[in-house]
Amino acid sequence: MAAVLDVKGLQVRYGGVPALAEVDIVVEQGAIVSVIGPNGAGKSTLLNAIMGILPANASAKGQIKFEGAEFSGLSVEKRVFGGMSLVPERRELFGAMTVADNLLLGAQRLRHIGAANPMSQLDMIYQMFPRLKERHTQFAATLSGGERQMLAIGRALMAKPRLLMLDEPSLGLAPLIAQETLNLVSRLSETTSILLVEQNAKAALNVSDAGYVLEMGKVTAQGPAASLATDPRIIEAYLGVGKKKANPGN
Amino acid sequence: MNPTVALLLAQDGIATGAIYALLAMALVLVFAVTKIPFIPIGEFVVYTALTLVVIQANQVPRTVWLLIAAGCIAFITDIVAFVRERDRAASGGIAPLWLSAAQNLLLPAVIAAIVTMLSQQPRIMPVDMLMAVLIVVPLAPIIYRLAYQPLVSANPLVLFMVSIAVHFVMVGLGLNLFGPDGDRAEPYADWQLELSGQIVRGQVVMVLVAAVVLMVILYLFFARTVPGKALRAVAVNRIGAQLVGIGTATSGKLAITLACLIAALCGLLISPGVTLNYLSGELIGLKGFVAAVLGGFVSYPLAVAGAFVVGLLESYTSFWASALKEVIVFSMIIPILLLRTFASRSDMGEH
Ligand SMILES: Nc1ncnc2c1ncn2[C@@H]1O[C@H](COP(=O)(O)OP(=O)(O)OP(=O)(O)O)[C@@H](O)[C@H]1O
Ligand SMILES: [Mg+2]
Numbered sequence: 070m071a072a073v074l075d076v077k078g079l080q081v082r083y084g085g086v087p088a089l090a091e092v093d094i095v096v097e098q099g100a101i102v103s104v105i106g107p108n109g110a111g112k113s114t115l116l117n118a119i120m121g122i123l124p125a126n127a128s129a130k131g132q133i134k135f136e137g138a139e140f141s142g143l144s145v146e147k148r149v150f151g152g153m154s155l156v157p158e159r160r161e162l163f164g165a166m167t168v169a170d171n172l173l174l175g176a177q178r179l180r181h182i183g184a185a186n187p188m189s190q191l192d193m194i195y196q197m198f199p200r201l202k203e204r205h206t207q208f209a210a211t212l213s214g215g216e217r218q219m220l221a222i223g224r225a226l227m228a229k230p231r232l233l234m235l236d237e238p239s240l241g242l243a244p245l246i247a248q249e250t251l252n253l254v255s256r257l258s259e260t261t262s263i264l265l266v267e268q269n270a271k272a273a274l275n276v277s278d279a280g281y282v283l284e285m286g287k288v289t290a291q292g293p294a295a296s297l298a299t300d301p302r303i304i305e306a307y308l309g310v311g312k313k314k315a316n317p318g319n
Numbered sequence: 320m321n322p323t324v325a326l327l328l329a330q331d332g333i334a335t336g337a338i339y340a341l342l343a344m345a346l347v348l349v350f351a352v353t354k355i356p357f358i359p360i361g362e363f364v365v366y367t368a369l370t371l372v373v374i375q376a377n378q379v380p381r382t383v384w385l386l387i388a389a390g391c392i393a394f395i396t397d398i399v400a401f402v403r404e405r406d407r408a409a410s411g412g413i414a415p416l417w418l419s420a421a422q423n424l425l426l427p428a429v430i431a432a433i434v435t436m437l438s439q440q441p442r443i444m445p446v447d448m449l450m451a452v453l454i455v456v457p458l459a460p461i462i463y464r465l466a467y468q469p470l471v472s473a474n475p476l477v478l479f480m481v482s483i484a485v486h487f488v489m490v491g492l493g494l495n496l497f498g499p500d501g502d503r504a505e506p507y508a509d510w511q512l513e514l515s516g517q518i519v520r521g522q523v524v525m526v527l528v529a530a531v532v533l534m535v536i537l538y539l540f541f542a543r544t545v546p547g548k549a550l551r552a553v554a555v556n557r558i559g560a561q562l563v564g565i566g567t568a569t570s571g572k573l574a575i576t577l578a579c580l581i582a583a584l585c586g587l588l589i590s591p592g593v594t595l596n597y598l599s600g601e602l603i604g605l606k607g608f609v610a611a612v613l614g615g616f617v618s619y620p621l622a623v624a625g626a627f628v629v630g631l632l633e634s635y636t637s638f639w640a641s642a643l644k645e646v647i648v649f650s651m652i653i654p655i656l657l658l659r660t661f662a663s664r665s666d667m668g669e670h
Pocket of ligand 1: 083084088106107108109110111112113114115124126158
């Protein structure tokens with residue numbers, strides 16, 4: 070099995086302050102890989118660095134190999150056209166535009182690569198999220214939190230990505246719906262590889278093939294999801310019985 | 320002042336207002352997409368008008384050579400950027416260079432060839448106008464490439480300074496290209512209408528019709544087409560736009576080119592009505608700015624309304640106090656900015 074994503078020695082600094090130090094991450098073809106860790110560990114920084122949307126005060130170093138090609142240093146749109154998609158923590162929807170237009174623009178990658186039918190994903194997404202179809206003329210800014218989540222995932226999927234990166238897709242959702250979202254993630258992995266960041270470590274590891282634990286900008290544990298889920302140290306820190314969220318705070 | 324004069328002044332005011340409205344919309348568009356205060360917009364108006372004058376004299380305008388030279392510089396810049404990127408990331412083929420060569424070398428050469436060939440032939444006026452637009456508008460993406468693209472993430476103050484620099488470079492080049500004297504083009508509508516006893520000049524009618532048609536086209540472009548929606552998306556959420564693959568540079572180039580196309584059409588519309596020289600762009604552009612400021616640089620309808628206020632004010636003050644015309648128009652900015660600041664205090668938290 071070839072790796073879709075091979076990150077080696079990734080370092081990120083925010084104005085001189087290190088946020089990621091020498092991080093190595095591999096996502097195999099068709100796999101779901103989750104990254105767990107406390108608040109401020111650098112999980113969002115990791116995904117943003119891979120996607121190339123770090124803020125202006127950040128500097129990144131290291132190798133980002135995507136399907137064999139070096140992607141570090143490429144512009145965001147080249148990474149998108151290459152097949153990466155990110156659902157960022159802040160969703161970054163087009164608030165003053167309709168749900169339908171948000172989805173339409175999600176297909177820019179397929180237009181760029183000259184796909185015969187760039188909107189081919191639309192029916193699939195409306196089937197997956199009937200709510201979005203009902204509300205397709207509504208402005209994205211007026212959607213509920215859960216609907217916004219659906220739209221963000223839907224917009225990312227419109228590009229038919231080869232690698233889908235999800236930053237806390239269940240953030241702020243009711244537990245039942247959060248679980249549903251993760252079930253959806255596991256279904257999505259039939260068509261794309263997935264790199265998942267989740268606060269809900271237990272549920273995330275449940276649907277994943279492999280996992281990484283990120284603490285203070287370093288990978289402190291990694292391995293198959295099943296063995297991470299039974300590692301006593303990780304159970305203590307992140308999978309504490311009865312707790313919904315591992316590290317509440319700020 | 321009798322009613323006839325008042326109505327004539329109103330006509331003038333509305334016609335100039337329509338021009339400022341188009342320019343203000345162009346400025347709002349560029350600012351929303353790129354955060355660039357595009358001061359040199361007035362130069363595009365003047366370049367087009369004066370290029371048209373030269374074409375109508377059956378000569379090859381020097382703007383053609385400017386286009387070719389600027390294209391060569393842009394192409395070299397692209398090569399340098401390409402080589403540099405290769406050092407860092409060894410991916411991607413040579414395709415972007417072919418594209419750059421087509422845009423920056425081939426297109427100007429083709430335009431130059433067409434213009435040179437046609438300059439000796441008998442032509443109708445729309446062909447002259449089309450040629451002027453074809454020569455001037457392709458300068459826009461080149462200017463974006465050279466002056467603004469290297470600074471995509473710079474703050475608005477830097478972008479403002481760059482705009483001032485581009486403005487002065489274009490004024491200086493304008494003196495070389497067109498000489499110091501003012502000129503006007505042949506009239507495209509030397510007829511008159513009579514509306515219940517009031518004479519309406521054909522040119523006023525044409526300006527208004529063209530402005531309305533352009534605004535409808537722009538509306539349809541932004542509301543219905545994918546590239547239009549992509550530009551809106553950048554204005555609404557720049558990171559979101561990047562995440563779906565709408566490049567900052569691509570959209571910036573498109574926005575500036577569109578704005579300069581609008582400016583060029585304004586240049587055609589006013590070219591028979593007023594005498595323009597290489598310096599005239601400054602005041603025209605700045606008045607578009609005043610109108611855009613009236614709209615807070617975000618609202619198209621308010622900018623259009625502001626433009627008509629500027630046009631009418633200018634027309635009436637030129638009758639009563641022509642020496643103070645510009646003073647009055649520009650001093651409007653101060654109370655309006657103050658009002659806007661107070662007004663925006665109350666809706667600060669909305670974003
Ligand atoms: N733009 C920025 N400028 C300076 N520091 C930043 C910036 N963005 C993030 N940081 C810092 O980098 C560190 C990692 O942040 P990051 O958002 O990646 O954490 P995270 O693991 O995603 O946390 P959470 O679980 O809360 O989302 C934090 O200490 C944060 O304060
Ligand atoms: Mg985060």
